Amino acid sequence: MCGIVGYTGVQNGAPILLEGLKKLEYRGYDSAGIAVIQDRTIHIQKVTGRIANLCEKTQDGLLTPGCTGIGHTRWATHGAPTDTNAHPHASNDGRFAVVHNGIIENYVELRRELTEKGYHFESETDTEVIVHLVEHYYHGDFQKAVMKTANRLQGSYALGIICADEPGRVFVVREASPLILGVGIGENFFASDVTAMVAYTRNVIYLEDGEFAELTANAIRVFDCAGREIPKQINRITWDIQAAEKGGYDHFMLKEIMEQPRAAKATITPRIQSGQIQLDDLDLDFGNVRRILITACGSAYYAGCAGKYTIEKLCRIPVQMELASELRYADPLVDEHTLLIVLSQSGETADTIAAMKECRRRGAKVLAIVNVVGSTIAKLADYVLYTWAGPEIAVATTKGYTTQLLVLYLFALYTAKKLNTIEETEYCRLVSCLKALPKQMQQVLDMNPAIPRLAKKYHQAYSMFFIGRNTDYAVALEGALKMKEISYIHAESYAAGELKHGTIALIHEMQPVIALCCNESVTEKTMSNIIEVKTRGAEVLAVAHRENQKIVSLADDMIYVPKVDPLLCACVEIIPLQMLAYHVAKENGCDIDKPMNLAKSVTVE
Numbered sequence: 001m002c003g004i005v006g007y008t009g010v011q012n013g014a015p016i017l018l019e020g021l022k023k024l025e026y027r028g029y030d031s032a033g034i035a036v037i038q039d040r041t042i043h044i045q046k047v048t049g050r051i052a053n054l055c056e057k058t059q060d061g062l063l064t065p066g067c068t069g070i071g072h073t074r075w076a077t078h079g080a081p082t083d084t085n086a087h088p089h090a091s092n093d094g095r096f097a098v099v100h101n102g103i104i105e106n107y108v109e110l111r112r113e114l115t116e117k118g119y120h121f122e123s124e125t126d127t128e129v130i131v132h133l134v135e136h137y138y139h140g141d142f143q144k145a146v147m148k149t150a151n152r153l154q155g156s157y158a159l160g161i162i163c164a165d166e167p168g169r170v171f172v173v174r175e176a177s178p179l180i181l182g183v184g185i186g187e188n189f190f191a192s193d194v195t196a197m198v199a200y201t202r203n204v205i206y207l208e209d210g211e212f213a214e215l216t217a218n219a220i221r222v223f224d225c226a227g228r229e230i231p232k233q234i235n236r237i238t239w240d241i242q243a244a245e246k247g248g249y250d251h252f253m254l255k256e257i258m259e260q261p262r263a264a265k266a267t268i269t270p271r272i273q274s275g276q277i278q279l280d281d282l283d284l285d286f287g288n289v290r291r292i293l294i295t296a297c298g299s300a301y302y303a304g305c306a307g308k309y310t311i312e313k314l315c316r317i318p319v320q321m322e323l324a325s326e327l328r329y330a331d332p333l334v335d336e337h338t339l340l341i342v343l344s345q346s347g348e349t350a351d352t353i354a355a356m357k358e359c360r361r362r363g364a365k366v367l368a369i370v371n372v373v374g375s376t377i378a379k380l381a382d383y384v385l386y387t388w389a390g391p392e393i394a395v396a397t398t399k400g401y402t403t404q405l406l407v408l409y410l411f412a413l414y415t416a417k418k419l420n421t422i423e424e425t426e427y428c429r430l431v432s433c434l435k436a437l438p439k440q441m442q443q444v445l446d447m448n449p450a451i452p453r454l455a456k457k458y459h460q461a462y463s464m465f466f467i468g469r470n471t472d473y474a475v476a477l478e479g480a481l482k483m484k485e486i487s488y489i490h491a492e493s494y495a496a497g498e499l500k501h502g503t504i505a506l507i508h509e510m511q512p513v514i515a516l517c518c519n520e521s522v523t524e525k526t527m528s529n530i531i532e533v534k535t536r537g538a539e540v541l542a543v544a545h546r547e548n549q550k551i552v553s554l555a556d557d558m559i560y561v562p563k564v565d566p567l568l569c570a571c572v573e574i575i576p577l578q579m580l581a582y583h584v585a586k587e588n589g590c591d592i593d594k595p596m597n598l599a600k601s602v603t604v605e
């Protein structure tokens with residue numbers, strides 16, 4: 001939930017750290033800091049708020065010269081977002097500084113122990129115990145002190161540690177938090193995410209849990225937890241650096257919404273050859289699968305909710321949805337006949353990882369659908385299907401969600417064919433519908449110039465209802481989440497047929513209803529729900545295709561989408577809702593890419 005970065009080389013480190021932190025700001029942005037070694041002294045600068053404040057305070061790093069340093073952008077867990085609680089934290093003797101992403105679960109005991117030994121604590125953070133432990137275990141051997149410290153820590157941590165006595169040396173440690181090393185020429189890097197280093201190097205090393213590494217300007221050495229040096233493979237990042245920049249758009253979110261047709265093509269096209277879906281990485285014994293369990297958090301969970309309908313309909317296998325944060329403690333009924341599908345954009349979500357480990361322990365095979373190559377979830381899974389959406393920076397996911405859906409569609413069709421639950425003609429028809437989706441996603445972006453105007457009409461709403469049935473309901477869940485996340489307007493997603501069982505009492509003139517009517521198998525039914533809410537005075541904004549004249553005449557406002565098969569329509573239907581949330585948030589002056597209190601990658605429980 002925080003971002004860390006580090007540099008050692010021959011250049012001035014602080015500007016590189018600050019640039020890296022800007023790329024990591026999506027991971028947390030309530031305070032930030034850097035520590036740089038100059039003349040065998042560690043200089044620390046910290047601020048409350050955004051990286052921009054830190055740039056201002058340090059004059060873009062010019063005030064803190066030095067060729068070795070570490071940086072941090074924080075999403076507070078232990079202790080309020082203040083200057084004092086911001087990282088890096090320093091040891092009492094000023095010899096060490098540390099940045100940390102994760103949570104130290106045994107910090108209360110360690111803090112007590114260190115206090116008894118005479119160490120003084122400045123902050124309320126769990127992190128500060130780390131730097132005092134390093135000082136405590138240091139008797140001239142930096143590496144040994146780091147190892148001994150890591151052995152005392154319980155929880156999740158990616159650490160960067162510097163020592164004033166050894167200006168060109170940085171130690172990093174990884175346990176259940178993302179950490180990647182960047183291999184340069186005469187300089188080396190580390191960061192929570194490659195986006196922070198890709199401007200300098202495309203050669204990276206992925207650390208595994210329990211490993212630690214020493215970085216100097218000319219070498220990187222990786223060790224296992226017992227201190228034995230281990231060989232590591234250098235991987236090449238192939239995506240374009242511009243993919244992680246705003247590219248002329250006002251916000252990353254808008255850019256990422258617009259990128260969806262291209263991302264969809266990258267996800268689908270290589271996997272359809274001569275009309276057949278090829279999922280080479282999925283060498284699964286389908287005959288052994290009696291049920292599918294899908295788990296994830298946030299939008300990824302809602303992608304699963306929509307995909308469930310398609311899988312069940314085509315494969316005739318029961319699919320159960322469970323939120324990862326619930327599943328991990330649910331004593332789940334999972335065995336070797338269960339296929340667990342894990343959805344995650346980042347591949348680092350702590351609850352999802354824990355749920356996955358628990359189900360694996362009970363015998364389930366795990367298929368991960370993830371975006372970030374080399375992420376923890378990708379590494380832990382039995383099978384991986386990447387979503388190929390490219391880097392996603394805005395906290396509210398858009399292309400991450402739609403590409404997850406597309407992979408679920410591919411999976412559903414592929415599995416149905418393997419299990420013989422689909423007729424050949426239907427298979428061919430749906431494969432060509434699938435191939436048409438990127439174009440239809442583009443059409444939906446092109447055919448709705450009215451969305452900014454609709455946002456002006458609805459942006460003052462205190463609350464909104466999103467209603468639909470079947471896949472339309474699944475899209476309502478994600479549409480409402482998008483609205484809440486970035487505009488802070490309360491939004492309730494409801495299965496349209498459930499309204500009359502209670503919450504219809506909340507419908508009135510001031511309560512706009514967004515009615516999702518793209519799944520033709522149920523639109524007639526949803527229309528009667530539209531009439532119910534209109535009778536109670538609500539204004540209705542409907543999402544449907546143009547030919548559906550009945551809805552056009554019923555609704556107060558329309559958003560149009562192309563006509564898509566009900567089994568595949570969710571990934572097109574969500575796009576105007578992303579746009580609506582975006583423009584409503586813009587009208588309300590919200591910080592769209594970095595919404596309040598959220599973080600993109602939730603690597604703590």
Ligand code: G6P
Nearest residue numbers: 297298299300344345346349397
């Ligand atoms: C956070 C983000 C959400 C995201 C969820 C799951 O809560 O703010 O946008 O859907 O994590 O993230 P994942 O990376 O596992 O898809």
